Amino acid sequence: ALQASGGILLLLIAIDMVFARTSGSTTTTDEENVEAQGKTDVSVFPLATPLIAGPGAIGAAILLVAEAKGDTIETSIVIGVLLGMVLLTLILMLLASQVQKLLGVTGLHVISRVVGVLLAALAVQFIFNGIRDSGLLG
Numbered sequence: 001a002l003q004a005s006g007g008i009l010l011l012l013i014a015i016d017m018v019f020a021r022t023s024g025s026t027t028t029t030d031e032e033n034v035e036a037q038g039k040t041d042v043s044v045f046p047l048a049t050p051l052i053a054g055p056g057a058i059g060a061a062i063l064l065v066a067e068a069k070g071d072t073i074e075t076s077i078v079i080g081v082l083l084g085m086v087l088l089t090l091i092l093m094l095l096a097s098q099v100q101k102l103l104g105v106t107g108l109h110v111i112s113r114v115v116g117v118l119l120a121a122l123a124v125q126f127i128f129n130g131i132r133d134s135g136l137l138g
Helices: 002-018 030-037 046-050 055-068 072-094 096-134
Strands: none
Touching: 002 055, 002 096, 055 072, 072 096
């Protein structure tokens, strides 16, 4: 059941990525732009942190460790890959301006949609595994 609910959350995030809808994470509203012009100190809120270590990432980590079924080697591999992804995320954040200039707006949209499709496939698999493991279908 946990696997299915985690899969549903991942699927919703994937759908948002695939259809590239405008959201508050990528654009500002007119009111925000007007307010920002009058401020001398514009504070920054870490929007990336909830996406890196938010419910989707935590759910995926839990599901992957659960799939290891207590095998120390498989669990170590999952933890190693997670640490590698955190390191890759750090490097990409430090180089974000250069990567954005290199890819351009179209490149960023293409990558976002491709990753969204991959995330959707993973989410659907999690949902099917959760339903299968729950015994709801016999």
